[in-house]
Amino acid sequence: MEFVSTLCLFTFISFTLLLIHSIFKFLAFTSKKLPLPPGTLGLPYIGETFQLYSQNPNVFFASKVKKYGSIFKTYILGCPCVMMSSPEAAKQVLVTRANLFKPTFPASKERMLGKQAIFFHQGDYHSKLRKLVLQAFKPDSIRNIIPDIESIAITSLESFEGRLINTYQEMKTYTFNVALISIFGKDEFLYREELKKCYYILEKGYNSMPINLPGTLFNKAMKARKELAKIVAKIISTRREMKIDHSDLLGSFMGDKEGLTDEQIADNVIGVIFAARDTTASVLTWILKYLGENPSVLQAVTEEQENIMRTKEVNGEEKF
Numbered sequence: 001m002e003f004v005s006t007l008c009l010f011t012f013i014s015f016t017l018l019l020i021h022s023i024f025k026f027l028a029f030t031s032k033k034l035p036l037p038p039g040t041l042g043l044p045y046i047g048e049t050f051q052l053y054s055q056n057p058n059v060f061f062a063s064k065v066k067k068y069g070s071i072f073k074t075y076i077l078g079c080p081c082v083m084m085s086s087p088e089a090a091k092q093v094l095v096t097r098a099n100l101f102k103p104t105f106p107a108s109k110e111r112m113l114g115k116q117a118i119f120f121h122q123g124d125y126h127s128k129l130r131k132l133v134l135q136a137f138k139p140d141s142i143r144n145i146i147p148d149i150e151s152i153a154i155t156s157l158e159s160f161e162g163r164l165i166n167t168y169q170e171m172k173t174y175t176f177n178v179a180l181i182s183i184f185g186k187d188e189f190l191y192r193e194e195l196k197k198c199y200y201i202l203e204k205g206y207n208s209m210p211i212n213l214p215g216t217l218f219n220k221a222m223k224a225r226k227e228l229a230k231i232v233a234k235i236i237s238t239r240r241e242m243k244i245d246h247s248d249l250l251g252s253f254m255g256d257k258e259g260l261t262d263e264q265i266a267d268n269v270i271g272v273i274f275a276a277r278d279t280t281a282s283v284l285t286w287i288l289k290y291l292g293e294n295p296s297v298l299q300a301v302t303e304e305q306e307n308i309m310r311t312k313e314v315n316g317e318e319k320f
């Protein structure tokens, strides 16, 4: 009983300190005389978190952009934020003035993707992971999976026949299948459906209100995340028993000389699916839109590809 009341007291004090810290952070942000962009911060600590999560996030962004323009301030998940939606601003953050920025994520996102994922680190561990990821996507490493990627593309195209499609959704399915083959190689066939099921639940909860109570989307996503880590661990253990080297991303992570733990590997596998999927699907969607709207460009691109294939045939080179 005494233990329970000490625990309650401890929880109460921790929560109060956290709240006080957040209110101070909030007040410090609001009282700074910096030239902050327009926008509202909502309530202390809570900020505009409920407005963002109680509706489709796109509606929140669209209404803010309409009201304040492409750069606005807000307060989400306990973090003061400046949100931006213009290519010029993105270039400043990612390229021209990248030295002024450091990537950080709200704690709930970090927990969901996995604390050991590349995005949340700097220094030696970060450089090591970067090298391992790049290693797995070099032409020599991906050459043997190109026929599988081609087959995924052909199957997708055939499945579009005679039906109206949502291009972005179809591109997401395509990029997910390509991500799985790039990460797990042929091993993915066995686990594809399980991986897909868990990842889709994770994706659905990723942008939900981070309340980890039974039944919430967040809670389901956290459970699915654990399941994903278990599947990755299963594949790792089978590979260790078979003692065969693989040139895919999992093989690259497993081949690290100092040895990554299973947890580090799982966090980074999930992280790469996350980094690669929506980004590539979005670019592919824009490419399809512009090719569809510009038949002369489509024809030029088609001719370019056909020429490459003809030249390879004439020179007796491999198709890929």
Ligand code: HEM
Binding pocket: 094, 103, 118, 119, 130, 133, 137, 272, 275, 276, 277, 279, 280, 283
């Ligand atoms: C057109 C598609 C893509 C876009 C627009 C894109 C965009 C980005 C951006 C903006 C960052 C953050 C960079 C920074 O913080 O400086 C990033 C990081 C990252 N992306 Fe991509 N990405 C794309 C495709 C991919 C793919 C296919 C992979 C699969 C390997 C990938 C893996 C990563 C990784 C591992 C990081 C973290 C890098 C680090 O922390 O050093 N991305 N990406």
